[in-house]
Amino acid sequence: MNIGEIARRAGVSRSTVSYALSGKRPVSEDTRRKIQQVVDELGYRPSASARALANGRTSTIGLVFPPAGNHYTGMQLDFIGSVVEAAAAYDYDVLLSPSGVDSDRSFQRLLGERRVDGAILMEIRLADDRVDHLAELDFPSVAIGRTAHPEGSWWVALDHTALAAACVHHLADLGHRRVAFVNRPEQLLRAGYESAHRGLDGFTKAAAERGLTVRTYCCGDDAASGQGCVERILHDDPDTTALVTLNEAALGGLYRGLARAGRHVPRDFSVTGVVAGRWAETVTPQLTAADVPAAELGRLAVELLVERLDHPDAPPRHHLLTPPISLRASTGPAGVGTA
Template sequence: MSRRGQGPSGQPTIADVARHAGVAVSTVSYVLSGKRAISELTRNRVLASIRLLGYHPNAGARALASRRANVIALVLPLRSGIQVPVVMQFATAVVTSARRHDHDVLLLTSDEGPAGLHRIAAGALVDGVLVMDVELHDARVPLLRELGRPSVLIGLPADTAGLTCVDLDFHRAGQLCVEHLAGLGHRRVALLGAPSAVYDRGTGFAHRTRAGVVEAAARHGVDAVTLPCEENAADVHHRVATLLAQHPELSGLVVQNEAAVGPVQAALAALGRRVPDDVSVVAVCPDHVAEHANPRLTSVPVPAEEIGRQAVSLLMRKLHDEPAPQVTLLPPRLIVRDSTAAAPVDAGHVAARDDQAAAQ
């Protein structure tokens, strides 16, 4: 084979492909870009020349020639109430898993809403889409059902028909937390959940956890209070102080807000509540947060890496026209550490002790 016209690296160029196929360079370009209709005969001849010469176009052109971009989009939730470290765990897992399937990842932000999905679906930028921070009545869902691109939701909307979704079973996670506390004899507990903005948006994971807490509490005869919890220390302290003042017999806390875990523990200490002697604490949070807390937290871990891997795997199945389940919910597990213990024999003894100390 003649090497004339090859680039300085010794690799075949687009001009070599054109000569070999007996067409103009512009025709090869149109075959690669898809911007102009080319007869099937000519297209096949150009693609055959590409294979025979071992031509490696840039990623975008190569993808268009094969009708694939080898890129997937990940819609990230960078907005109020979202924990960026947790989001980055999901993103890292998606990027790592996608590379194992020879795909790159295009990052988008959820503030673009349906318009962002329209934009990437209109062109040949990506083969499929992963969507995070799914709301119960998400405005993007109707569009995802109609897109000409496979999609997977990391989260669960109220109506999953025609979709592919993967997430932790947050409803069951909420149940596990209450069941653990109930088994230790706690009869009055509270959920300090996600920030108000997360509930106001109707974000699925927060509402599902709350529903699980309420359901399990009713089943086990436990009085449960559920409240949103902001992230800064002053707000957390005020929330905990108000909660204990209004419910002096409260002896168990479930926390679903990674940023609030440390401030909750600090607030309890400042208010004279010992963990776990006076108040037991269970968290729904990443494992490293629970492990590094003082005391170490009994927790239901959020398996961001596993969910990310599963999401990519499901999307690849759809890209290869393989069947994929409509809903995949990872079963939660509760890890018992140092922050939970049997309920105080007299749940009101803490308030009485505080009143006595104040009188002195």
Template structure:
């Protein structure tokens, strides 16, 4: 028995049967019911497709990632991997779609032709048009991250404000009197990227609480940008002795900039971050950081989305995680007398 025979007996085209089974395009309720009656009569079971048809679902969820032209950070890759693994455990497929820049059509296709039962959004801005679009479409969705007005959406996020605040307090308690916050790319910050703005909030509170000076700089999500960013910081703020960051992709460049300046971590300069545990532990020296549980967050996002799909009228759920700061080897007491820096021309 095949789709052609089902189509013949139901009096529809093969493509209509295919669309009914896959959910890729809408099919009239009466037609869907007629096709299902033939499937039941013939005992046809095309893997999970018949079950999806009975349930009126595609058994596919969408995962909306940053633009495809961007290199995903280790943390973002952990989110993707954990969502795919968690979805597979509950017999769901994942359709990955980029959004932003030139990818608006991809996002629109994802939600406008019944391709998925629900969506998980990554990289959410304080004011995010994708959230409004999903709300207007009535499609269940969950955020890894959240907007400023978050009461009508379910989400899981990290307390960037609180964690950056704790990182700066730790540095201040070690005697550092001028600290820099290295955030994400200028484009993301300008677009209202939530973690960057919340990190700024925590940074400014900690500076005021401890009575120390600070400077915030955006930085591209790559090692080269990290190197350029910190090189410029050291030149403009020679009394800078510590950096905290939410940009793990820039950290190798940050480290190279410090080495270029003849500064050794942690004896001459301290580093803290909000980053994935694996990234922090593999850093040299191991990084004092708030360890973001990216794998747990992706898994929980799938669980929240399944709740939204099965109970669409249920109240939105909000999960804000505040992992502890793991003290490793990248922080130490502020240097009493800064070691002379080695300039590119070799002059000390």
């Protein structure tokens, strides 16, 4: 079961077994075959813990994501899946760590106890203590998202500013003049989530540029909140004819709210936003949206991390993605205003 056992049965020393398996020194063809045969017979595989202790690498990367208190969105699921898959391709395992902040127990486990070689951080905030902390320690990590000052660090991100702006321009081009913005929950905005802030910024600036009348809302990550949010929007300004949302989980609720209010999408009211493609397609009419390439982001994050692990002195790299808006069926020319 251990390397000593293999060595004994093959009639060689432990180091020879090690070299035969790793190929780091020449081993004669005869002994190599003999060792391989014993290994195959016993189904021997070297212990990960022992190997990790000896060479200081765990072959594991940590995926740090927020605790579940606030529901997970479909996007996060796609991240997780693609990160795990991409990591497997590079022979890395993925350790999941629910963690909001720096001082979390689980965060400490990852770093302090050296359970992972590197980390991928999700749900980045503009001022993010985790990112700062890792940078300070020079610990190999890649963020999915940008902090306020991402210069000199490793990250992959969506250009939420540009994406929200693109949504505004799309609506303005269609003639909409009064547009609402449905953001992530207020608690996340206050916490400084970068997608919420940058999205809001992009929306606001582009709207000003186009001379639109706008209102912005925060909305819980669930259908009921979405429905309630639409009620608030139509109550605050019944002449609103379109909305832009970053809130995937509320999407179904937004549609329901509009239906309840008698607004037909897209005839009376247009809806667009930034949402993963497969979710945009589940609603009727299908959502015209900037499709979040979650799987690609996950894959890129792993690629960058692996590069950083292989070349500790490599200069920082990043990817900023701006997927185009997929025209589906939820937006149309502005109509007469109120239904």
